[in-house]
Amino acid sequence: MDSIIMRSAVIYIFIFIILRLGGKRTVGEMTTFDLVLLLIISEATQQALLDDDRSITGGMLAITTLVFLDIVVSLLTNKNKGLDNLLNGVPLIIVKDGKPLMERIKKSRLQIEDILEAGRKFQGIESLAQIRYAVLEKDGTISIIPVNEKTDT
Numbered sequence: 001m002d003s004i005i006m007r008s009a010v011i012y013i014f015i016f017i018i019l020r021l022g023g024k025r026t027v028g029e030m031t032t033f034d035l036v037l038l039l040i041i042s043e044a045t046q047q048a049l050l051d052d053d054r055s056i057t058g059g060m061l062a063i064t065t066l067v068f069l070d071i072v073v074s075l076l077t078n079k080n081k082g083l084d085n086l087l088n089g090v091p092l093i094i095v096k097d098g099k100p101l102m103e104r105i106k107k108s109r110l111q112i113e114d115i116l117e118a119g120r121k122f123q124g125i126e127s128l129a130q131i132r133y134a135v136l137e138k139d140g141t142i143s144i145i146p147v148n149e150k151t152d153t
Contacts, residue, residue: 004058007049008065015045016073020087088138095134098127098147108136118142 049062077084094104100112115134119125123144133145 004050004053004061005065007051008062009069011045011048012066012069015041016087020089091138091143092136093133094136094142095128095131097133098129098131100128104136110136110142115142115144119144119146 050058073087077087092104092108094101094108094110095115100115105112105115112128115131116125116128118134118141119131123130123146125131125144125146130147131144132147135143135145137143
């Protein structure tokens with residue numbers, strides 16, 4: 001039983017780090033390939049968590065450990081803004097006044113088309129010139145603040 005708790009904790013930390021290194025877009029917008037990868041990871045994780053223990057109690061213990069760790073991390077990040085920024089990142093402006101901030105876009109592994117797609121979906125935007133700010137949020141989504149033609153001209 002102790003080995004299940006230890007393995008669960010190690011796997012939790014490992015997957016957290018891997019997903020964090022993958023960047024915000026890894027979690028924010030899943031493609032078909034991402035879903036397949038997630039299913040493979042979950043199968044490998046299950047085997048690593050339980051080893052030869054196929055019992056219901058072993059599975060319940062692993063799940064309880066993972067949920068407990070998630071609650072602890074959530075409580076800690078809610079109380080400590082610096083830790084929250086470290087673990088979950090911060091929103092990142094990627095377009096300012098219609099001009100793409102290419103260094104930030106490349107570092108985030110985005111393309112201009114990703115920004116335009118978000119603009120079309122949520123604001124009916126057709127070009128970067130119509131965007132006052134585009135922000136890559138902590139969860140990997142892109143928020144668009146459009147130019148207000150009445151006040152911005």
